[in-house]
Amino acid sequence: MRIKVFLAALLMLCSSSLVMAADYYVDITNRTGYTIYYMYVSPADSKSWEEDVLGSDVLMNGDTQRVTLTGYKSPLFDIRLVDEDDDSYTFWNVDVSTQDIVVTLDNLD
Template identity: 40%
Template sequence: MKNVAAKALLVVSSLFLMHGAALAGQQDFTIVNKTGYALKHIYVSENNNNSWDEDILGRDVLENGEYFEVSFGKAEKVCKWDMKVVYDDGESAVWSGLNLCQISKLTLKWNKNTGVTSAQTE
């Protein structure tokens, strides 16, 4: 939570995205859930923070096929972030060192043969 407040991380769903590009942070990105399952929690924290910030979904669930817009404050300068997603059954996947200054979209997919969740970047 301290990073959220200190860094003014603004997270909003696409339905409530009210600011224009002039207020957008260079780290803004979209998460697309194509795992086949609902995601109950998504955490985004500065790289190597050693703890997770607040769940950015809040009380919402990101259903399969849905997307979620993540927005940072314009003043945010950090590019490297870690992300953790938690499925509704408690299973999770973690990515470290995502360069959000170069990523605009993360499409999450789950491979039933390997049991691995992957993230395709754009």
């Protein structure tokens, strides 16, 4: 009987952690007047930036890039963009489930 209760509790624990992981996306629009060469998106509780999500692509002025974030438990992310002049634009604790980003020169670090 105890084994059945233990297995049921273990199953509930495993399935609840799977339910907590979710997929998110954020649309990032470049209105800086410059080309964005690097885009870093990391969980807000991370101590370092993850890989550049643009890869070999760039985000031209006026364009929008959708970034899909798969398997995260929280919708809170930090976002850093770096333009052609090596200027950076950093957004902290962005709730990507409710907000997209329009980056302008007002957001310059």
